[in-house]
Amino acid sequence: ELKVEQNPLFLSMQEGKNYTIYCNYSTTSDRLYWYRQDPGKSLESLFVLLSNGAVKQEGRLMASLDTKARLSTLHITAAVHDLSATYFCAGTNNNNDMRFGAGTRLTVKP
Amino acid sequence: DTGVSQNPRHKITKRGQNVTFRCDPISEHNRLYWYRQTLGQGPEFLTYFQNEAQLEKSRLLSDRFSAERPKGSFSTLEIQRTEQGDSAMYLCASSAQGVSEAFFGQGTRLTVV
Numbered sequence: 001e002l003k004v005e006q007n008p009l010f011l012s013m014q015e016g017k018n019y020t021i022y023c024n025y026s027t028t029s030d031r032l033y034w035y036r037q038d039p040g041k042s043l044e045s046l047f048v049l050l051s052n053g054a055v056k057q058e059g060r061l062m063a064s065l066d067t068k069a070r071l072s073t074l075h076i077t078a079a080v081h082d083l084s085a086t087y088f089c090a091g092t093n094n095n096n097d098m099r100f101g102a103g104t105r106l107t108v109k110p
Numbered sequence: 111d112t113g114v115s116q117n118p119r120h121k122i123t124k125r126g127q128n129v130t131f132r133c134d135p136i137s138e139h140n141r142l143y144w145y146r147q148t149l150g151q152g153p154e155f156l157t158y159f160q161n162e163a164q165l166e167k168s169r170l171l172s173d174r175f176s177a178e179r180p181k182g183s184f185s186t187l188e189i190q191r192t193e194q195g196d197s198a199m200y201l202c203a204s205s206a207q208g209v210s211e212a213f214f215g216q217g218t219r220l221t222v223v
Contacts, residue, residue, distance in 0.1 A: 033212070042201065103152045
């Protein structure tokens with residue numbers, strides 16, 4: 001069964017700084033997802049990464065996938081307050097169902 | 111299409127009662143997922159359907175939990191003899207066949223008193 005680990009679990013950043021969130025997974029996963037969740041809200045899809053070396057960018061967020069290392073990263077560039085949220089990564093298990101990490105709670109401070 | 115719809119949004123029930131939640135996926139999405147999320151945790155996988163077939167069910171799920179998707183469209187999740195530990199947000203998601211991402215509903219927040 002797929003296990004997904006994220007670190008850090010909590011991240012406090014200054015506005016304008018860069019940082020990376022890491023997502024390790026235990027077994028082969030066909031694809032890797034990144035989601036954002038605001039307090040009291042549901043999950044919003046950010047990225048789907050399908051193959052080794054895949055890189056996707058949207059605004060100040062960039063996600064990458066290294067299937068050999070079983071590692072995905074979410075890089076934050078020049079953080080702004082609006083990015084404060086909890087970020088989850090998820091992989092796909094044998095039957096294509098998604099398994100999530102515990103999440104990284106990001107706080108961006110002025 | 112307005113996305114994944116879940117009903118009710120909130121449910122308060124007494125311990126020992128049965129509850130049922132409904133999820134209407136995005137039309138033409140053949141995959142449907144149920145997750146449970148408690149405060150400060152990631153979504154915990156409960157079960158997964160492809161069309162009407164239940165392909166996976168978490169070992170963590172006790173026999174008090176059952177889910178159906180009778181016609182491959184909407185799904186229901188029933189919890190029998192609720193316990194206080196069942197209090198959580200229950201999330202439903204759907205996706206199309208292939209490599210597309212899953213879209214989540216707003217969830218049903220269950221409080222067992």
